[in-house]
Amino acid sequence: MRAMVLERPGTPLVLRERAVPDPKPGEVLLSVSACGVCRTDLHVVDGELTRPTLPVVPGHEIVGRVLAVGAGVEGFHLGQRIGVPWLGATCGTCPYCRDGRENLCDAPQFTGYTRDGGYATHTVADSRFCVPLPDGMDDAAIAPLLCAGLIGWRSYRMAGEGRVLGLYGFGAAAHILAQIAVQQGRRVYAFTRRGDVASQDFARQLGAAWAGAAEERPPEPLDAAIVFAPVGALVPAALAAVRKGGRVVCAGIHMSDIPSFPYALLWEERQIRSVANLTREDARAFFAAVPGLTLWTEVTRYRLEDANRALDDLRAGRLQGAAVLGCG
Numbered sequence: 596m597r598a599m600v601l602e603r604p605g606t607p608l609v610l611r612e613r614a615v616p617d618p619k620p621g622e623v624l625l626s627v628s629a630c631g632v633c634r635t636d637l638h639v640v641d642g643e644l645t646r647p648t649l650p651v652v653p654g655h656e657i658v659g660r661v662l663a664v665g666a667g668v669e670g671f672h673l674g675q676r677i678g679v680p681w682l683g684a685t686c687g688t689c690p691y692c693r694d695g696r697e698n699l700c701d702a703p704q705f706t707g708y709t710r711d712g713g714y715a716t717h718t719v720a721d722s723r724f725c726v727p728l729p730d731g732m733d734d735a736a737i738a739p740l741l742c743a744g745l746i747g748w749r750s751y752r753m754a755g756e757g758r759v760l761g762l763y764g765f766g767a768a769a770h771i772l773a774q775i776a777v778q779q780g781r782r783v784y785a786f787t788r789r790g791d792v793a794s795q796d797f798a799r800q801l802g803a804a805w806a807g808a809a810e811e812r813p814p815e816p817l818d819a820a821i822v823f824a825p826v827g828a829l830v831p832a833a834l835a836a837v838r839k840g841g842r843v844v845c846a847g848i849h850m851s852d853i854p855s856f857p858y859a860l861l862w863e864e865r866q867i868r869s870v871a872n873l874t875r876e877d878a879r880a881f882f883a884a885v886p887g888l889t890l891w892t893e894v895t896r897y898r899l900e901d902a903n904r905a906l907d908d909l910r911a912g913r914l915q916g917a918a919v920l921g922c923g
């Protein structure tokens with residue numbers, strides 16, 4: 596098998612030949628057909644997430660087919676198309692796991708961070724955390740749903756039932772979530788870097804009622820805002836745009852420092868919260884909802900060997916939607 600491996604943060608991934616692993620008890624071996632490139636991968640490669648298990652194969656938006664199953668695996672059959680998300684395993688015994696909040700597990704494993712991920716031709720995964728994928732979207736198109744889609748979905752649920760939703764940063768997650776929110780009858784306002792006309796046009800094409808710069812005020816107060824861009828200054832900007840009692844949800848795993856801001860921005864029961872990881876229930880509920888939605892993903896495809904170029908393009912904001920590896 597071939598894999599793009601991070602050996603040291605801050606250095607490019609290197610192509611390595613490895614033996615195909617045998618699945619251990621509870622694991623599945625997959626041939627990887629597509630793996631999305633998530634912003635979190637950038638944070639891993641660039642060393643902003645400081646506890647990788649090195650060397651590590653990044654990638655946690657894995658679409659693959661089951662080649663072999665380890666002892667005790669239930670519910671998956673050979674050849675089945677399944678997905679592997681960011682939450683790779685949990686301890687099952689800590690207070691968070693026992694309380695149904697396994698996304699906050701005290702001893703979790705994360706795909707492509709503390710265990711090998713999908714920037715490879717093959718990978719093994721803990722079958723309990725894999726998710727069967729619905730038909731109707733090809734491998735590359737469905738890959739971004741495994742993190743951008745899922746984290747967007749969890750953030751969306753945390754944003755509450757308000758009808759007016761702001762999305763700060765219009766990348767892979769927002770371009771999926773905008774479609775869901777519009778189809779569920781919400782008005783979506785998209786905020787991008789000032790002057791990023793291409794992203795603003797892209798947002799309007801996907802149903803946003805308005806798109807503008809992050810510093811601008813939307814045409815009406817927001818019921819909730821979700822901050823996808825890893826820019827702390829967007830938190831007070833979003834607070835200033837939400838109505839009384841409104842929420843600001845921070846969806847990213849890493850963000851630059853949030854600047855201090857006047858208490859008046861938080862006053863009147865506005866809330867700030869973060870969203871961390873996902874649960875298996877999130878994945879189940881999201882992929883159960885997907886067939887009832889009309890979702891389209893804008894995907895830029897890269898060969899596995901071009902993973903560094905895909906990361907560079909994402910870092911530089913040179914692509915709309917999502918980058919996906921391994922699809923020719």
Ligand SMILES: [Zn+2]
Pocket residue numbers: 685686687688689690691692697699700701702703
């Ligand atoms: Zn736990």
Ligand SMILES: [Zn+2]
Pocket residue numbers: 633634635636655681742743
């Ligand atoms: Zn991700």
